[in-house]
Each structure stands twice: as C-alpha cells, then as structure tokens.
Amino acid sequence: MPGLVRELSSGNDRSLVGHVSAQISCAARGVALAHRLVDGQLPPAVARQLVAEIEHEGDARRGDLIGRLRRSVTSPVDREDLFRLSRGVDDVLDAVRDFVREFDLFGELPRPLYGPVLDRLADALSRLDVAVGLxxxxxxxAALAAVAAKKPGVRAAYQLAVSDLLGEPVPGRDLVTILLLGRLDLAGQRLAAAADALADGVMKRFQ
Structure with missing residues (x-):
C-alpha cells in the first residue's frame, strides 16, 4: 500500500509539473514571436494577433493546473508556492503580450537593441523549464536550477539597451522604445518571481 501511495503521488506530481511546463512553453513561444517582430520578420498586426492566441493558450494551461490542484491530495511543493510559480509564468507571458501589442499600437519599428533582452529572457525561461522538470x-x-534561471541577466541587458538608446537618440521615438524595453524588463522581474516561488517551495518542504 505505501508503494502504491508513493506511485500515485509521483504521478500526480508529474502531472502538475507538466501543466506548469506547458505554461512555460507558451511564454517561450511568445518571446520567440516577439523576437521575430523586432527583427522585422513579422508584421506588427500579425504578431499582435498571434501573441493573443498564445496568451489564451497560456491561460488555458494555467486553468488546467488550477483544476488539477483542486483535485489533488498531494503536490511537489506547497500549493501556494506552486500557484505563485504558475502566476509568475503567466505574468511573463502577459508582459510579452503587452510588449507586442504596444509595439503595434505605438507604431514602433524593428530595432536591434530589443534582441539581446529577448535573448536573455528566452534563456531564463529555458532554465526555469529545466528547474520545473526536476x-x-x-x-x-530543482531549487538550484531555479536560482540559475535568474542568472541570464534580463535586467542588465535592459539597462544596456537603454544606455545605448540614450547614446544615439532618435527624436520622438526614445520614449516609446524605453516604454517597450520596460515591458521586457518587467517580464524578467516576473520570471525571477516565478523562480523564487519554486525555490521557496522547496525550502519550506525539504529544509
């Protein structure tokens, strides 16, 4: 009987983790889409429609997790921390959605300075997915991997991009670009919060 309980618990944990990983996949797709946008490979209006679809899918995956949590007796970490982790990933995707939406709304043009920030964000999401998988x-x-998810340096890339922007001002466009860079910085902050939620959950459960 104890072996059966452990097996059922392990299966449930893998299911919950799978739902979070599916959310991260949606966020990563949003970042990849944003990269195509800023590289000029995707028209802004098309990107805006596509990112909305990705966001809806991400919301559905989060709904799947919440539904599973309600039916579950066990979870790999405290439910509150798993919920915070999921919410943080959802916030990352929301920030990327806002970036793409405002890029279109404000008539921004493709600019290379967005690329490094998006690269760091993609790297951080990939590391967070590894942590969730563990x-x-x-x-x-998993807790150690979550710490590593904060290492790519989204904030540093954002600061460097702003510095480069101010060094070569484009009249009338700087405010828009700084605002959009701020969306990506916010995505990085939300990702760090998600990583912290995972690490906190492990610490509370296994300290």
Whole structure:
C-alpha cells in the first residue's frame, strides 16, 4: 500500500509539473514571436494577433493546473508556492503580450537593441523549464536550477539597451522604445518571481 501511495503521488506530481511546463512553453513561444517582430520578420498586426492566441493558450494551461490542484491530495511543493510559480509564468507571458501589442499600437519599428533582452529572457525561461522538470523527482536540484534561471541577466541587458538608446537618440521615438524595453524588463522581474516561488517551495518542504 505505501508503494502504491508513493506511485500515485509521483504521478500526480508529474502531472502538475507538466501543466506548469506547458505554461512555460507558451511564454517561450511568445518571446520567440516577439523576437521575430523586432527583427522585422513579422508584421506588427500579425504578431499582435498571434501573441493573443498564445496568451489564451497560456491561460488555458494555467486553468488546467488550477483544476488539477483542486483535485489533488498531494503536490511537489506547497500549493501556494506552486500557484505563485504558475502566476509568475503567466505574468511573463502577459508582459510579452503587452510588449507586442504596444509595439503595434505605438507604431514602433524593428530595432536591434530589443534582441539581446529577448535573448536573455528566452534563456531564463529555458532554465526555469529545466528547474520545473526536476521538481517531481529532484526538488533540491530543482531549487538550484531555479536560482540559475535568474542568472541570464534580463535586467542588465535592459539597462544596456537603454544606455545605448540614450547614446544615439532618435527624436520622438526614445520614449516609446524605453516604454517597450520596460515591458521586457518587467517580464524578467516576473520570471525571477516565478523562480523564487519554486525555490521557496522547496525550502519550506525539504529544509
């Protein structure tokens, strides 16, 4: 009987982790789409429509997680921390959606300075996905991987982009560009909050 309980618990943990990973996948797709936008590979209006579809899918994956949590007796970490992790990933996607929407709304043009910030954000999401994948089988390793998810330096890339922008001002466009860069910086902050939620959950459960 104890073995059966452990097996059922492990299966449930993997299911919950899978739902969070699906959310991260949506966020990563949003970032990849934003990169195509700023590289001039995708018309802003098209990008805006596509990112809205990705956001709706991300919301559905979050809904799947919440529904599963309500039916679950166990979870790999406290429900509150798993919920915070999921909410943080959702916030990342929301910030990327706002970036794409405002890029179109404000008539911004493709600019290379967005690329490095998006690259760092994509790297951080990839690392967070690794951490989430470890949660069901190696929670302590997951906590260490979550710390690594904060290392790519989205904030530093954002600051460098703003510095470069102010060094070569484009009359009438700087305010828009700084606002849009701020959306990406916010996405990085929300990702860091998600990573902290995972690490906090492991610490509380396994300290």
């Amino acid at each position: 949660l069901a089988t190696g929670p302590r390793e």
